Amino acid sequence: MKQYLTLGAAALVLALTLTACGDKNKEGSASKVLVKVNGAVISSDTLEWLLKEQLPPGTPVDEALRSKARDHLIQRETLLQAARKSGLDKDEAVKRRMEYVRDEQLVNAYLKDWMEKNKADDAKLKAEFDKRVAAAGDTEYKARHILVDKEEDAKAIIAKLQKGAKFADLAKASKDTGSAVTGGDLGWARPTTFVPEFAAALATLEKGKFTLEPVKSQFGFHVIQLDDTRKTPGPDFESVKGQLAQGLQQEALQAYIKDLVAKAKVE
Known part of the structure; x- marks a missing residue:
């Protein structure tokens, strides 16, 4: 579910900073002391949380990994103390960013909880x-099309087709450059993969026939030809x-x- 952490890694970095900060001076805490950095306590609970948060479920945790996580927390606490000593924690922009990230983490936790429920x-x-x-x-269509910007251009293409011009030859001038190189061929597809106007026009055609009027869509004007149909089982x-x-x-x-x-x- 980590895709819902909308601030991604940056948010997690600051969240970890806040978590490490939360251990400070908890000498009487029930949490076991993992390590002290200049007197500030980092608990073993924080280490366990970090491993659980960062690793995929089921990942084996050995001593080497724990040691790496411990070093990471020590480095983070050292940097946090240095940042505070510099006075940056009093900077209004930094304070606002930290507040925003804190609230964003709460929102993300709420969304995750909502989705679980x-x-x-x-x-x-x-x-x-x-x-x-x-x-x-349960029907797939094998169609071709030629896409142009203007209705009059589409009508001119239809007129040429009615006089015997080959669809594949005219398709070379199509705006859809991907299918233009294959004679306008769109391959096999279900109607739902096309925009509604295209799908509706395609359903009216017989095999080997093309549309006698331009089909307008958000992309421009289409001239459509149906090459074949086939029945296919659904997923x-x-x-x-x-x-x-x-x-x-x-x-x-x-x-x-x-x-x-x-x-x-x-x-």
């Missing part, structure tokens, strides 16, 4: 899977379950945040 169950995932499979259909639910769960959770999270902001009193 709001996972989609299998029934909801299966319903969404069936809905998407139905929308995608297996279990194979996409994880990806689907992640997508639904992200959608739910964004909706939740949007709702919170909408209900907030902003003056």
Whole structure:
């Protein structure tokens, strides 16, 4: 879930600084003293937290790794003391940045907790899977297209095709340079991979036919030819379950945040 730590490594660096700072002078703490740096205590709890935070689950922790983490905390505490001695902790810009990072860590922890408590169950995932499979259909299309900026240019291309010009030859002038070199060929794809206007026009064509009117989309004007169709089995639910769960959770999270902001009193 670390992808939700929106400040990334920089936030974690400052968070670790604050954590190490929190151990200072806790002589009577229940935490075991790992090491003292100029009298400031770094606890063994901090070391364990650092290892858990930074390492993937299940990673074996040997003494060499613990020693490396210990050296890291000693270096950090030494630098922290030097920074305080320099007076930078009183600098307004630095204080504001530290406050921002502190609050950002709380926000990230809250979002992580929310997502843990709001996972989609299998029934909801299966319903969404069936809905998407139905929308995608069981047919793939092998199509070609020529993309131009102006409607009149698209109409001129259609006129040339009606007079016997080869689609692949005319496609060399397409704005879509990726498919232009292959005669406009887009390969096999389901309609849902195309923009709605393109998909709708494609569904009306018979094999070997091209659109008799330009198809307008956000990219320009298309002339489309359908080369072939084929029936294909849909994806297996279990194979996409994880990806689907992640997508639904992200959608739910964004909706939740949007709702919170909408209900907030902003003056």
